[in-house]
Amino acid sequence: MDLQTLIYLFVGVSFALYIVIAIWAKAASTKDFYVAGGGVHPVANGMATAADWMSAASFISLAGIIAYKGSDGGAYLMGWTGGYVLLALLLAPYLRKFGKFTVPDFVGDRYHSDIARTVAVIAVIFISFTYVAGQMRGVGIVFSRFLQVDVNTGVIIGMVIVFIYAVLGGMKGITYTQVAQYMVMIVAYLIPAIFLSLMVTDTFLPQLGIFGTTTFAFDDGVKTIPAGTFLMHALDQAVTDLGFNAYTMPGNIWNMFMLTVALMVGTAGLPHVIVRFFTVPRVRDARASAGWALFFIAILYTTIASVAAFSRVNIIDRVQNVPYKQWVTEGVKQADGRINHGGWFKTWEDGSLLAWNDRNKDGKIQYAAGKAFKDPKGKPHFDDHKRAPDGHRLTTNPLPPAGHKPFDNEVYIDRDIIVLANPEIANLPNWVIALIAAGGLAAALSTAAGLLLVISSSISHDLLGRVMFKDPATGKSKLSDRQELLAARISAIAAIVVAGYLGINPPGFVAQVVAFAFGLAAASFFPTIILGIFDKRMNKAGAIAGISTGLIFTFSYIVYFVFMGGDPKDYLFGVAPVGIGTIGMVLHFIVAFIISRMTAEPPAHIQEMVENIRIPRGAGEAHDH
Amino acid sequence: MTEEKARAYWKENISAILKLLTVWFIVSYGAGILFINQLNQIEISGVKLGFWFAQQGSIYVFVILIYIYVKWMNKIDEKYDVHE
Numbered sequence: 001m002d003l004q005t006l007i008y009l010f011v012g013v014s015f016a017l018y019i020v021i022a023i024w025a026k027a028a029s030t031k032d033f034y035v036a037g038g039g040v041h042p043v044a045n046g047m048a049t050a051a052d053w054m055s056a057a058s059f060i061s062l063a064g065i066i067a068y069k070g071s072d073g074g075a076y077l078m079g080w081t082g083g084y085v086l087l088a089l090l091l092a093p094y095l096r097k098f099g100k101f102t103v104p105d106f107v108g109d110r111y112h113s114d115i116a117r118t119v120a121v122i123a124v125i126f127i128s129f130t131y132v133a134g135q136m137r138g139v140g141i142v143f144s145r146f147l148q149v150d151v152n153t154g155v156i157i158g159m160v161i162v163f164i165y166a167v168l169g170g171m172k173g174i175t176y177t178q179v180a181q182y183m184v185m186i187v188a189y190l191i192p193a194i195f196l197s198l199m200v201t202d203t204f205l206p207q208l209g210i211f212g213t214t215t216f217a218f219d220d221g222v223k224t225i226p227a228g229t230f231l232m233h234a235l236d237q238a239v240t241d242l243g244f245n246a247y248t249m250p251g252n253i254w255n256m257f258m259l260t261v262a263l264m265v266g267t268a269g270l271p272h273v274i275v276r277f278f279t280v281p282r283v284r285d286a287r288a289s290a291g292w293a294l295f296f297i298a299i300l301y302t303t304i305a306s307v308a309a310f311s312r313v314n315i316i317d318r319v320q321n322v323p324y325k326q327w328v329t330e331g332v333k334q335a336d337g338r339i340n341h342g343g344w345f346k347t348w349e350d351g352s353l354l355a356w357n358d359r360n361k362d363g364k365i366q367y368a369a370g371k372a373f374k375d376p377k378g379k380p381h382f383d384d385h386k387r388a389p390d391g392h393r394l395t396t397n398p399l400p401p402a403g404h405k406p407f408d409n410e411v412y413i414d415r416d417i418i419v420l421a422n423p424e425i426a427n428l429p430n431w432v433i434a435l436i437a438a439g440g441l442a443a444a445l446s447t448a449a450g451l452l453l454v455i456s457s458s459i460s461h462d463l464l465g466r467v468m469f470k471d472p473a474t475g476k477s478k479l480s481d482r483q484e485l486l487a488a489r490i491s492a493i494a495a496i497v498v499a500g501y502l503g504i505n506p507p508g509f510v511a512q513v514v515a516f517a518f519g520l521a522a523a524s525f526f527p528t529i530i531l532g533i534f535d536k537r538m539n540k541a542g543a544i545a546g547i548s549t550g551l552i553f554t555f556s557y558i559v560y561f562v563f564m565g566g567d568p569k570d571y572l573f574g575v576a577p578v579g580i581g582t583i584g585m586v587l588h589f590i591v592a593f594i595i596s597r598m599t600a601e602p603p604a605h606i607q608e609m610v611e612n613i614r615i616p617r618g619a620g621e622a623h624d625h
Numbered sequence: 626m627t628e629e630k631a632r633a634y635w636k637e638n639i640s641a642i643l644k645l646l647t648v649w650f651i652v653s654y655g656a657g658i659l660f661i662n663q664l665n666q667i668e669i670s671g672v673k674l675g676f677w678f679a680q681q682g683s684i685y686v687f688v689i690l691i692y693i694y695v696k697w698m699n700k701i702d703e704k705y706d707v708h709e
Binding site for chain 1: 681695
């Protein structure tokens with residue numbers, strides 16, 4: 001079967017599976033819609049959480065980011081896994097015992113304040129939309145790269161699929177589709193990674209492959225690195241020869257520290273992750289479930305680090321000094337007789353992820369540090385789809401300044417190419433490529449669905465149910481369960497439409513998702529929930545002051561330095577905007593503590609509630625409204 | 626449940642959390658960031674130790690920490706008869 005047919009087949013079958021699950025898991029009540037009825041098995045919930053968590057960025061981009069950042073990439077690997085330790089130990093069990101449906105629910109009830117609840121709803125919506133727009137864009141990009149459709153058409157197809165299972169099944173539908181999506185993505189990621197590990201180091205497990213030695217000799221452009229060299233030595237040698245920093249050399253320790261804290265704490269404070277722990281039956285299940293989630297995430301994350309290292313070696317081996325025309329058409333033989341065929345390079349030039357600029361006119365590709373194209377980000381500007389006589393795609397950028405050591409770089413390599421093109425670079429069969437397409441879509445759709453659900457439930461449950469239609473006499477919602485379920489479905493539809501729109505016309509803030517989503521979650525939800533559980537004395541005034549300080553400080557800092565042209569020299573304590581959530585969190589803790597100690601302690605029933613949250617027994621009881 | 630017992634349970638809970646978080650901090654922020662250069666002096670099969678902690682090792686420790694936490698807390702819950 002040809003590649004295109006296989007891709008349609010794999011993507012089609014996986015989509016059909018998600019829809020069948022959605023119909024089987026239709027939500028009948030708001031409890032089904034918000035928390036999947038509260039009866040999800042901890043292992044299933046762990047798997048769903050892992051899929052919910054690992055986005056298109058984890059699946060497609062992260063290996064590439066690490067392949068280029070080297071050692072500093074560890075901030076992302078530790079940051080996006082270490083947060084689960086905080087979730088398991090400090091949040092999940094207590095929030096499960098609290099036993100409501102959403103994060104604003106906790107904030108609003110614990111601090112008995114509709115202002116706090118509303119601020120929480122706004123923060124949830126802003127964080128989740130920033131995040132979801134990137135996912136919708138991710139769906140569009142996968143479609144456009146693998147199925148040759150327009151990015152926008154891809155976004156719309158993604159909207160339709162999410163629409164079917166999120167609107168119909170709510171959290172129940174999403175949970176069970178996420179279980180299926182996790183399996184699709186993990187298989188899609190591991191198969192090429194294992195092949196790659198065998199190819200580069202002759203080791204089966206990629207996690208152990210980095211301890212291996214290279215199976216081939218390769219020319220890094222300056223010298224030949226012999227077969228049998230320790231992989232990491234080969235990598236450090238090759239990249240330093242080409243003018244990059246050594247792969248294993250750490251950069252700025254302080255900024256790596258701040259970024260790691262912001263990512264960990266942000267992870268633990270992200271509403272779409274927290275809400276997953278409301279779906280299990282008991283407190284002990286919430287703890288176990290966080291463990292399972294991290295276990296399933298770790299399988300992929302520990303693979304990512306290895307894939308990054310293999311790919312960097314692989315790219316240098318494949319690309320350095322090959323004659324373009326012969327390489328992409330019939331292939332060339334490496335010095336040791338291995339066949340090296342560059343068909344993939346040509347394919348991905350069409351996807352605008354690769355470009356070659358033959359600056360020294362020798363007809364061969366040279367890869368080194370530095371920009372190959374004159375552009376602020378070194379990106380190629382393609383001359384429509386025109387190609388030169390030797391077949392490479394033409395660009396219109398002026399020539400960048402020459403004279404770099406050891407030679408001028410001629411290739412632009414988008415970081416996403418690392419995962420997307422690995423199967424082709426490693427000569428894997430077509431079905432593996434088709435699997436990557438299905439896996440990338442699974443990663444993007446599972447995260448998008450989780451985020452959309454959080455947005456719709458904060459609107460229907462918190463804003464409509466608990467603020468706008470609150471019965472002042474009883475403090476409960478005036479909406480019946482059926483009315484609220486309908487409201488939840490309508491909010492989900494509205495959220496999908498807005499997310500799709502943002503995916504098609506991504507505003508500038510979407511590119512700053514790491515800074516905004518993680519920074520704001522770290523500066524708002526994480527501290528306020530922790531204080532709500534661990535500090536019985538924390539009161540309404542302290543909480544509101546803390547949240548406002550955290551949000552306003554972090555938001556303004558990011559906006560000033562990213563969008564208003566703030567000079568990096570003026571960074572507070574030298575902290576880059578991606579790590580500023582950490583400072584926001586510290587300020588939140590300090591302000592909340594001081595204000596709460598200056599004002600009256602919280603009423604007796606709230607203090608009782610805190611006592612109650614701390615004891616596991618009794619979480620199984622019904623908690624409907 | 627008496628107030629005294631509840632307080633004792635909470636104290637034991639907090640102490641377990643603090644011990645586990647200490648390990649969590651040491652492997653990630655300690656080994657993977659603050660002391661990465663020192664640990665990088667040690668190499669196993671070409672892999673620098675600090676680098677390994679930052680990219681893989683700390684993740685394994687995180688998984689083990691949650692596993693220990695779950696077992697530990699279940700025991701404490703039973704000891705104080707607050708399990709479900």
